[in-house]
Amino acid sequence: MKIKLFILFGLLGWCATAKLLAQETQASVSSQVQRHYSLFPTEKAYLSFDKPYYSAGDTLWFKSFLLNADHNINTRSDRLYVELFNDSSQLVERLVLPLNNGLGFGQFALDPKLTDGSYSIRAYTNWQQNLGADFYFSKSFYIGNANDKTWLLTSSQQLVGQDGKRSLDIKARLSNTKNESAGYRDLELYLMNGQKRLMRTEIQTSQDGVFDVKLPANNLNPGYSLLILDKKDKSKKAVLPLALKDPDNLDLQFMPEGGYLVNDIYNKIAFKAIGTDGLGQEISGKIVNNKKEQLGTFASTHLGMGSFFLLPKKDEAYFAVFSLNGKEKQVQLPLAKAEGTTLRIDHLAKPDSLYVFVKASPSKRTDQAYELLAQVGDSIILATRLNLQNGFSNLRLPKHIFPDGIVHFTLFSPDRQPLNERNAFINFKQYVKLDFETRPSYKPKDSIAIDITATDENGKPVKGTFAVAVTDNAQVQQPAKAGNINSYYLLQSNLKGLVEDAGWYFKTFDAHSQTALDQLMLTQGWIGYSWNDILKKQESPKFIAENGNKITGRLRNLFNKPVPDIKLTLLSLGKDVLITDTVSDSNGNFSFDNLPLLDSAAYTIKIKNAKGKVSSANITVEEFVPALPIGLAPKANPWYVNSDSTALKYLLNAKEKAKQTERIMAPLTGTTLKEVEIKGANPNITYEVAWDARIKQFITEEELKKMPRKTLLNLLTEKFKGFRASNSWYPSCYSGAGHYSFDEYVIGANLILSIRIDKISTYKVVQGAGPREWFDANKQIFNYLNAADIKNIQLYKGCVFYYLEITTRSGSGPWVATVPGVYVYRPLPLSLGKEFYSPKYTADQTNTLPDLRSTIYWNANVITDENGKARVSFYAADKPSSYTIKAEGTDLLGRFGFKQGNINIAIPTESK
Numbered sequence: 001m002k003i004k005l006f007i008l009f010g011l012l013g014w015c016a017t018a019k020l021l022a023q024e025t026q027a028s029v030s031s032q033v034q035r036h037y038s039l040f041p042t043e044k045a046y047l048s049f050d051k052p053y054y055s056a057g058d059t060l061w062f063k064s065f066l067l068n069a070d071h072n073i074n075t076r077s078d079r080l081y082v083e084l085f086n087d088s089s090q091l092v093e094r095l096v097l098p099l100n101n102g103l104g105f106g107q108f109a110l111d112p113k114l115t116d117g118s119y120s121i122r123a124y125t126n127w128q129q130n131l132g133a134d135f136y137f138s139k140s141f142y143i144g145n146a147n148d149k150t151w152l153l154t155s156s157q158q159l160v161g162q163d164g165k166r167s168l169d170i171k172a173r174l175s176n177t178k179n180e181s182a183g184y185r186d187l188e189l190y191l192m193n194g195q196k197r198l199m200r201t202e203i204q205t206s207q208d209g210v211f212d213v214k215l216p217a218n219n220l221n222p223g224y225s226l227l228i229l230d231k232k233d234k235s236k237k238a239v240l241p242l243a244l245k246d247p248d249n250l251d252l253q254f255m256p257e258g259g260y261l262v263n264d265i266y267n268k269i270a271f272k273a274i275g276t277d278g279l280g281q282e283i284s285g286k287i288v289n290n291k292k293e294q295l296g297t298f299a300s301t302h303l304g305m306g307s308f309f310l311l312p313k314k315d316e317a318y319f320a321v322f323s324l325n326g327k328e329k330q331v332q333l334p335l336a337k338a339e340g341t342t343l344r345i346d347h348l349a350k351p352d353s354l355y356v357f358v359k360a361s362p363s364k365r366t367d368q369a370y371e372l373l374a375q376v377g378d379s380i381i382l383a384t385r386l387n388l389q390n391g392f393s394n395l396r397l398p399k400h401i402f403p404d405g406i407v408h409f410t411l412f413s414p415d416r417q418p419l420n421e422r423n424a425f426i427n428f429k430q431y432v433k434l435d436f437e438t439r440p441s442y443k444p445k446d447s448i449a450i451d452i453t454a455t456d457e458n459g460k461p462v463k464g465t466f467a468v469a470v471t472d473n474a475q476v477q478q479p480a481k482a483g484n485i486n487s488y489y490l491l492q493s494n495l496k497g498l499v500e501d502a503g504w505y506f507k508t509f510d511a512h513s514q515t516a517l518d519q520l521m522l523t524q525g526w527i528g529y530s531w532n533d534i535l536k537k538q539e540s541p542k543f544i545a546e547n548g549n550k551i552t553g554r555l556r557n558l559f560n561k562p563v564p565d566i567k568l569t570l571l572s573l574g575k576d577v578l579i580t581d582t583v584s585d586s587n588g589n590f591s592f593d594n595l596p597l598l599d600s601a602a603y604t605i606k607i608k609n610a611k612g613k614v615s616s617a618n619i620t621v622e623e624f625v626p627a628l629p630i631g632l633a634p635k636a637n638p639w640y641v642n643s644d645s646t647a648l649k650y651l652l653n654a655k656e657k658a659k660q661t662e663r664i665m666a667p668l669t670g671t672t673l674k675e676v677e678i679k680g681a682n683p684n685i686t687y688e689v690a691w692d693a694r695i696k697q698f699i700t701e702e703e704l705k706k707m708p709r710k711t712l713l714n715l716l717t718e719k720f721k722g723f724r725a726s727n728s729w730y731p732s733c734y735s736g737a738g739h740y741s742f743d744e745y746v747i748g749a750n751l752i753l754s755i756r757i758d759k760i761s762t763y764k765v766v767q768g769a770g771p772r773e774w775f776d777a778n779k780q781i782f783n784y785l786n787a788a789d790i791k792n793i794q795l796y797k798g799c800v801f802y803y804l805e806i807t808t809r810s811g812s813g814p815w816v817a818t819v820p821g822v823y824v825y826r827p828l829p830l831s832l833g834k835e836f837y838s839p840k841y842t843a844d845q846t847n848t849l850p851d852l853r854s855t856i857y858w859n860a861n862v863i864t865d866e867n868g869k870a871r872v873s874f875y876a877a878d879k880p881s882s883y884t885i886k887a888e889g890t891d892l893l894g895r896f897g898f899k900q901g902n903i904n905i906a907i908p909t910e911s912k
C-alpha cells in the first residue's frame with residue numbers, strides 16, 4: 001500500500017482560493033483506506049494467447065502475467081490457477097502454473113473429443129479469492145470440432161411488426177462443410193434459454209436447405225438461442241444465437257458527473273446509448289424542460305457516448321428528445337436533488353494540469369472539513385481536507401503526480417460518508433513501443449528471422465518480457481478490435497462489463513480518443529468502490545498468498561484448542577523420497593518450508609508427542625479450495641454461423657493434421673488398437689454382482705487427478721447425469737416407479753442397488769441395520785472420500801438397477817475412520833510449460849506431408865536485452881500466404897507494449 005500526500009499551491013487565480021486543512025489524521029478516511037489495502041493488496045492477472053479460436057485436438061498456448069496494482073513485479077504469489085470451462089460452466093481442466101516474478105506460461109492440450117462449443121478460460125491466484133470474482137481474468141473462446149456431421153448455418157434475422165405484436169423472423173440455410181445443401185431435412189427446433197428448452201416446433205428444409213421460422217419477440221432476450229436438430233440423426237445439430245437488433249429501441253442512460261444533479265449547480269451529464277444487441281449506438285438530439293423549452297443539444301462522439309452541461313432548477317424536469325428510425329423518442333433525465341454537493345474534474349483543458357471543482361448547496365456549507373481522496377489502484381495519490389463554507393473549492397493539480405491509468409476521486413462528508421465519485425483516465429505517458437524488422441517477402445519453407453526492438457516513450461531501449469505469436473492468415477484471422485495487455489491493465493481490469501474495442505483508445509491517444517475515453521469514464525466507469533467493505537473493521541484474509549513451496553497448517557485438540565510444541569514429520573509418498581520435520585508453535589501452527597518443486601507429489605504428515613507416541617491432535621492443512629464457477633466471460637458465438645472460409649479451412653486442416661499425427665506415431669508405438677466404444681451388452685462378459693449388468697460409464701484415474709479436492713458426492717452428481725437421493729424408483733424391470741418412506745441413491749428413476757468400495761459392499765458398514773442406516777452410511781462415505789483418494793469409478797447397469805464400483809488408493813474399503821495423528825496431503829500437481837514445436841526445413845528435405853500449422857510460431861519467453869533487442873526465428877510453412885505477427889508484454893515497471901505486423905509468403909517469380 002502506497003500513500004502520497006500533496007500540499008497544493010497555485011490554485012486557480014480566477015476562482016476563490018480553496019482552504020486546505022492539515023493532512024491525514026488517525027480518524028481520517030485515508031487512514032482507513034490505507035489499512036484496508038495493506039491487508040488486501042490487489043493482484044491482476046492477464047493471459048496472452050496465440051490464437052482467438054481453436055479446434056478440438058489443437059494446443060492452446062498462453063503466457064501469464066501477474067502484476068501488483070501499480071503494474072510492477074508481483075512476488076506475493078507464485079502459483080496461478082488457470083481453468084478451462086465448457087459452455088455449461090463445468091470444469092474441463094485445471095492447471096497450476098508456477099510463477100517466476102509473476103510470469104508463467106503453459107498450454108492446454110485440447111481433447112480431440114471435446115464437443116463443439118463456447119469455452120471460457122479463467123485465471124486467478126489463491127490470494128485473489130479474497131478480492132472476489134471481479135479481479136479474476138476471464139476470456140471466452142470457441143472451440144470447433146468439424147466433422148462429417150457438422151452443419152454450416154447461414155442466417156439472417158429481423159424484428160418486424162409493431163410494438164406488442166412483434167416477431168423475430170429467421171431465415172437460414174443449412175449445408176455441410178463442402179457447402180452442399182441439407183435439402184428436405186426434417187428438423188426439430190427448440191427455443192433455448194441456456195440449457196432450458198422453452199418452445200419446440202418441427203420444420204422441413206427446402207431443396208436448397210433453407211427454412212424460415214417466426215418467433216414471438218415480446219419475451220425474447222439476447223441470451224436466448226435456437227437449437228436445430230436433425231430429427232433422424234440428433235447428433236447433427238447447430239445452435240443459432242438470437243440477434244435481437246431492434247432499430248426501434250435503444251437504452252439511453254444518463255449519468256451526472258459525480259453521481260447526481262443538484263438544483264442551481266451547473267454540472268456535466270454524460271450519456272450512453274446502447275442498442276438491443278448490447279453495443280453502443282450513435283445518437284443526437286436536444287434537451288428540453290417540462291415547458292418544452294429547448295435548453296441545448298447533445299450528440300455522441302464515440303460508440304454512443306457523449307456529454308453536455310445543464311443547470312437544473314427547482315420544480316423543473318428535463319428530457320432528451322431524439323429521432324430513432326424516423327420516430328421521435330423522449331427519455332427523462334435523472335431528477336436533481338434539492339440539496340447536495342457536486343464534483344467535477346477537468347483534465348483535458350490543459351496538458352499539464354487537472355482541475356477539481358467542488359460545490360455545495362446552502363445546507364451543505366459548513367466549517368467542518370470534507371475530505372477528497374484520489375486513488376490509483378492500492379495507492380492514495382492525494383488526500384486533502386476541503387472547507388466548503390463559502391460553497392465551493394477549486395483545485396489545480398499537476399498531472400505528473402498521477403501515474404498512468406484510472407484515477408478514482410471521492411468526496412467524503414465530514415462524517416466520512418462518500419458523497420460524490422468520479423473516475424478519470426490520466427496521463428498515458430509511459431509505454432513500450434515495439435518494432436519488427438523483417439524482409440518484404442519470404443518463400444515457402446523459408447527461414448524467417450524477426451528482429452524486435454523495444455523502446456520507451458523517450459526512445460530509450462527497454463528490457464522487457466514478451467509473448468510472440470505468428471499465425472497463418474489463411475486459417476486464423478486475428479481480430480481487429482480485440483483488447484490487449486495495454487488496454488487490459490490500464491482500462492478493462494478496472495471497469496465492469498464489456499468495453500467495446502478497448503484497444504482503440506490507445507492506438508493514437510489524440511484529443512478525440514482522450515475525449516472518448518473521458519466519456520467512457522463518466523458512463524461505464526462511474527460506479528464507485530465498495531466503501532462499506534473498505535471502511536468497515538477489517539478481518540484477516542481468508543485465503544493465503546501462496547509463496548514458496550511449503551505446507552502450512554495447524555494442530556487442534558478435541559476442544560479445538562491449539563496444540564503447541566508438537567513434532568511433525570513429513571514423508572513423501574511419490575517417486576521422490578523426502579523426509580523432514582518441524583514443530584508447532586505456541587498457537588499450534590506449523591510449516592514445512594523450502595520443499596523441492598515437484599510436478600506431482602503426495603505427502604503423509606504424522607505427529608508424535610513427547611513420549612514418541614502418535615498424538616491424538618487433529619491436523620488441518622491449508623489446502624487450495626477452487627473458486628466457484630462464477631465471473632466467467634460471456635459466451636463466444638459459434639464459428640459455423642455466417643462463417644467465413646478462414647475458420648472452416650482451419651478446422652478442416654486441424655482434422656487432417658490429427659490424421660497425419662496418427663500416421664507418424666503409428667510406427668513408433670507398435671500395434672495400434674482401434675478405439676472401443678461401449679454401446680451395449682457383450683454376451684461374453686458378466687458382472688460378478690449381477691449377471692445382466694454391463695459397464696455403462698467410468699471415470700479414469702487421469703480424470704480424477706484433475707479434481708483431487710472434489711468430494712465423491714459432488715463427483716458422482718456432476719459426472720453421472722441424474723444422480724441424486726430420492727424416495728422413488730423402479731423396483732423391477734416390469735413395474736412402474738414405486739414411492740417409499742426412505743431415501744436411496746438413484747440415477748434418474750433407477751435404484752443404485754449395490755455400492756462397493758474395493759469390492760467390499762457398503763452394506764457391511766451397517767450390517768444388520770435397515771435401509772435408512774445404509775443410506776446414511778453411504779452419504780457419510782460420499783462426503784468423506786475425495787477424488788484424490790480414488791483410483792477409478794465404474795458404473796454398471798442391468799435390466800433396471802445400477803451398480804457402483806469404486807477403487808481407492810488405500811484399498812481399505814468403505815471404512816471411513818481416520819487414523820489419529822496422520823494426515824495425507826496431495827497438492828495439485830504443477831503444470832510445467834512445454835516448448836512449442838517448430839519444424840526445420842533443409843534444402844534436401846523431401847517431406848511430402850503438407851504443413852498445416854495455423855500457429856506458425858509461438859514463444860512465451862522473448863526477452864529484450866539492455867539494447868532493447870531480441871530476435872526470434874522459425875520456418876515458414878509450405879504454401880504461399882501471409883502471416884500476422886503479434887507481440888505483447890511489459891517491462892515490469894508499469895509500461896506495456898503491443899504490436900501486430902505482417903509477413904508475406906510468396907512464390908518468387910522468375911525474372912526474364
